[in-house]
Amino acid sequence: MCIDLHLHSTFSDGTATPEELVQMAAERNLGGIALTDHDTVDGIEPFMEAGKRHHVKTIAGIEISAQHRGFSLHILGYGLDTSCDSLHSWLDRVQQGRIERNRKILLKLRELGLKIEDRELDHFSFCGQTGRPHIARLLMEKGVVRTMDQAFSQYLRRGRPAWCARFAYTAAETISMIHEAGGVAVLAHPGQIDARIRIQPLLIRELVERGLDGLEVVYPGHGKKIQKELTRLAHRFDLLITGGSDYHGGNRPGSNLAGKDGFCPPYSLLAELERRLFAAATP
Structure with missing residues (x-):
């Protein structure tokens, strides 16, 4: 059974509503999905409610833009307590930067x-x-x-005439905030990071030292060679392995939910994520 732990909705830069994402997942019989909108958890409530209606397992998530040593990274947070006041205050500053x-x-x-x-x-x-x-x-x-x-x-795009950088917290601050909100922090699409630091053991070690919990290994842009190397690094640093499509709908032509075109992150990844979340919540 497939899962998809990386989806975007109309609450950030996707074209499907949270409810539509859940319905699509139900139609494909996915074992579970996570909503990971950019820098916001505003879509989580309707997403979770739709999951109950359609009997689809749903995970509250987010994708946060961060910076580390001058490079841009995206960090996924899973299992967040979206009622956490400090999380909302923290994200307000990110939104102002946007x-x-x-x-x-x-x-x-x-x-x-x-x-x-x-x-x-x-x-x-x-x-x-x-x-x-x-x-x-x-x-x-x-x-x-x-x-x-x-x-x-x-x-x-970076280097083009209308490009502008924006405010971003450090990776350490981002990971810490995800943990404070009860979640686990996963480095998104490591194989897509700036080539100067991509899939380097030093980068992963530095992020692990700052509390990183996992790597997004199963990803449409990761070929077999990249997935093999990322899996090796995940095992080396005892990191969680996750997978997702990074689906944006019409804003990213060619992207699709898991369960089609041969892309199928296995259910075992979600089961391990749930075990990690349970362990983190246990005193």
Whole structure:
């Protein structure tokens, strides 16, 4: 039985609602799924409620952008207590960083000669969480580009003319916050990190020293060779192994939930995650 522990909804930069994700999982008979929206847990409540209605096992999660030694990382948190006040306060600062970056990007686009106003972006933000994929959609709507990929490659990706960095907590701070909220911290898609530090034992060791609990090994962008190396590192450092599709819907053409196109993270990964969460919650 397949699982999928990396999904995005309309509460960040996905195009499916939390309820639709659960329904899709039910139709594919997935053994369990996790909602891991970027820097927000606002979609967790409807997600968990939908799981009960459709009899799908659901895990409260998040994907947080962090930085380590000047490099950008994404850290997944699983099993979070979404009522944790300190988590919400912490995420408020992250959200403010997103707002500030959006304004800077739109300003740069105007400086490049594009007629684009801040208020136009609101139309593409369904639940208040707005980022570069929404700006890419706006550029498509205005006829500036034809595809999401063109928007990123021409304007929004690092090194392109409208690129802007944004505020991010350190990896250590991020892992600590996930633990404070009762969750476990997993490094997302390690094989996709900046090539200068990708899958290096030193990086993994440093993150383990800061409390990292696991690695996302089973991932569409990880070939067999990368998965083998990541599995070796996970065993070396006694880390949890997870897997997920990173599904974004229409905002990432070609992505799909697990259970199709041969992508099938095994249920055993979810069972081990649940054991780790239970152990963390046991005094």
